[in-house]
Amino acid sequence: MRSILLAGGGTTGHISPMLAIGRELRDRLPDVDVFALGTEDGLETTIVPAADFELLTIEKVPMPRSLSGSLLRFPQRFAGNISAVRRIIADRGVTAVVGVGGYVCPPAYLAAKQAKVPIVIHEANAKPGMANRLGATLTRPGRVGVTFPGTKLRNSALVGMPMHSSITGLDRSDESVRAAARAALGLVEGKPVLIVTGGSSGAQRINEAFLAAAAACQAAGVQVLHITGAGKGEALQAATADLPDYHVVDYVDGMDRAYAAADLLVARSGAATVAETTVAGVPAVYVPLPIGNGEQRLNASGSLEAGASQVIDNAAFTEATVTEVVLPLLADPAALSRMSRAAADLAYPTDAAARMAEITVSALRG
Incomplete structure (x- = not known):
């Protein structure tokens, strides 16, 4: 054969x-x-x-x-x-x-x-x-x-x-699709959704910043789904145990649901993440991994130039970034809509x- x-x-x-x-x-x-x-x-x-x-x-x-x-x-x-x-x-x-x-x-x-x-x-x-x-x-x-x-x-x-076709065929303009995704992920309607992920290996800097800012997210009326990476969520789980809108998981089976549920994504800018987020039309804040040959910053450059995302250096991503950049952006539906349209305008294959x-x-x- x-x-x-x-x-x-x-x-x-x-x-x-x-x-x-x-x-x-x-x-x-x-x-x-x-x-x-x-x-x-x-x-x-x-x-x-x-x-x-x-x-x-x-x-x-x-x-x-x-x-x-x-x-x-x-x-x-x-x-x-x-x-x-x-x-x-x-x-x-x-x-x-x-x-x-x-x-x-x-x-x-x-x-x-x-x-x-x-x-x-x-x-x-x-x-x-x-x-x-x-x-x-x-x-x-x-x-x-x-x-x-x-x-x-x-x-x-x-x-x-x-x-996967579940991402290429995702229609975030269909509110029923978004509602079903949020329900499947244990999220509720009526509150903005922030998805945080460091990819399959996790992202320590992102995790630490949100550990410090978790209470501020709750106070802002934001529900967070934080995908920490395998074995990297213990501190966050302990710190957010009394925060009902802060959900900590190691892994999500089917990122199409996370993209459908998200109003904003904070993530590393691995090639798959940037490509999938762009195709799905999810507004994003990227925090490139500062090692390797600089490919993660380059991966996000087209999205950044188009206005579909923001890029923040790993060393500069702190609790203050969450409270002064991420949460205000999440509270600005017009800005999020512009970012989604910019992603669509890239006409990504x-x-x-x-x-x-x-x-x-x-x-x-x-």
Whole structure:
């Protein structure tokens, strides 16, 4: 049986678009087995099987950034990963590798190149990571899709962010949809809704600022759904135990409901978050993660310039930001409406999963 290997993982920013592409491929190619490759350390170990995709794993082998014993062992471990993927390609009859970035992608791309298997790539971030920069040199023109206009990556074309149809089809102008989402999340009608999230890994700075400002949110008549990230909400849960409108959860299954319920979102500016929020038309305050290669600030730049969001540096995000910026914005329906319209005016692509599937099917034809 022929198969397609999806490569990627680590965070939901990689996993969500990978699964969206995988679902589209299954619909188009029902006779082809579509499965995923990740590591045992990433969120893919739970998210991928829960989405009904088989997951195979290889060793996580990050490139050492300093002179150490790890640097000396790296070549042999990395070569071992390439060999492991070559075996998977041979044993499973893999006819294409579709990568989205992460530790598994460099060995997957190199193994595919050695096996003369087509490589298809999706780059989520405005500033490409190392794995996809490598992969883009190994594939043909037109087989690399990027999320944001202006992303510089070899052989690429703009496709947008692959995402679930529950988000691309979300209509926040339908009050019944919003009411149903709020009810499902334990929220009430008649009070503004603020959604706070740091993504799958959480955001300590955001959590700390809202810990200090939780009582002010309650006093302002705002109901907060704060998604802290797994195991990072204990202090907030204790501090807000007597605040009936401050809801603390580790995780929300189905962010489409959070987007539907929200009047305003405070979040990191990971590529998936920015893309989904823009498509859904949710006004946002982004707090870019200040590490990596600066991709999170770049991810939010188009939204900021259009007036669909505000961006606040991580170091500057404090209790005062919540009380002096976030809460006043939430109390200004006209400003929120302008931000929603600005997001819609960006005309963000909503068919990225379909386009990536088309690229893959075309690659299979040669």
